[in-house]
Amino acid sequence: AQRVTQPEKLLSVFKGAPVELKCNYSYSGSPELFWYVQYSRQRLQLLLRHISRESIKGFTADLNKGETSFHLKKPFAQEEDSAMYYCASKRVNKFYFGSGTKLNVKP
Amino acid sequence: ETGVTQTPRHLVMGMTNKKSLKCEQHLGHNAMYWYKQSAKKPLELMFVYNFKEQTENNSVPSRFSPECPNSSHLFLHLHTLQPEDSALYLCASSLPGVNEKLFFGSGTQLSVL
Numbered sequence: 001a002q003r004v005t006q007p008e009k010l011l012s013v014f015k016g017a018p019v020e021l022k023c024n025y026s027y028s029g030s031p032e033l034f035w036y037v038q039y040s041r042q043r044l045q046l047l048l049r050h051i052s053r054e055s056i057k058g059f060t061a062d063l064n065k066g067e068t069s070f071h072l073k074k075p076f077a078q079e080e081d082s083a084m085y086y087c088a089s090k091r092v093n094k095f096y097f098g099s100g101t102k103l104n105v106k107p
Numbered sequence: 108e109t110g111v112t113q114t115p116r117h118l119v120m121g122m123t124n125k126k127s128l129k130c131e132q133h134l135g136h137n138a139m140y141w142y143k144q145s146a147k148k149p150l151e152l153m154f155v156y157n158f159k160e161q162t163e164n165n166s167v168p169s170r171f172s173p174e175c176p177n178s179s180h181l182f183l184h185l186h187t188l189q190p191e192d193s194a195l196y197l198c199a200s201s202l203p204g205v206n207e208k209l210f211f212g213s214g215t216q217l218s219v220l
Contacts, residue, residue: 004149009147034208036209043111043211043212043213043214044197044209044211045210045211046208046209049208051205086150090207093138093155093157093162093201093203093207094152094155094163095140095152095199095209096149096152097142097149097150098149099147099148099149100149
């Protein structure tokens with residue numbers, strides 16, 4: 001079975017500080033990995049996916065097959081980044097989610 | 108409301124009640140999902156439907172009974188639930204393919220008394 005692990009339940013940083021939200025996966029084969037975000041009072045939505053190699057709202061995530069990781073990074077956190085972040089993997093059309101990390105960006 | 112719509116938003120039921128959760132999408136997607144979100148636990152995949160056919164039942168107890176009459180609608184019928192079934196139930200849909208991604212509803216917050 002696929003597993004996605006997010007070791008941090010809460011991450012607090014000050015505005016302007018770098019942010020790294022950790023995600024590790026256990027999956028044999030070529031994983032498809034995603035980061036989803038849930039802002040306060042909003043529904044869960046896609047932030048970015050590894051196959052696109054994109055930067056969204058200043059966030060990037062690199063797939064590291066050697067470390068089986070897909071950490072989410074942003075060099076300078078903003079207060080509006082405060083939200084719940086979920087790492088997810090996909091096999092066929094089944095998406096498996098981690099337990100989430102709450103990011104709190106303090107002014 | 109566009110996207111994925113779930114009703115009701117909140118539901119309180121006793122253990123002997125029978126109720127149904129409804130999910131509707133008009134995004135042209137042909138895959139629909141039920142997830143369970145409990146406090147401090149990962150989102151748990153419950154059921155997956157592709158073109159109205161169930162393709163995944165993730166060892167869900169029979170007191171949860173899904174129904175997918177067409178690609179736009181998904182139901183979750185509930186009966187004789189337990190207090191530990193209290194959770195946020197999320198519906199999602201997707202269009203399988205290279206750029207597949209999930210679109211979520213707002214969820215139904217279920218409390219079983």
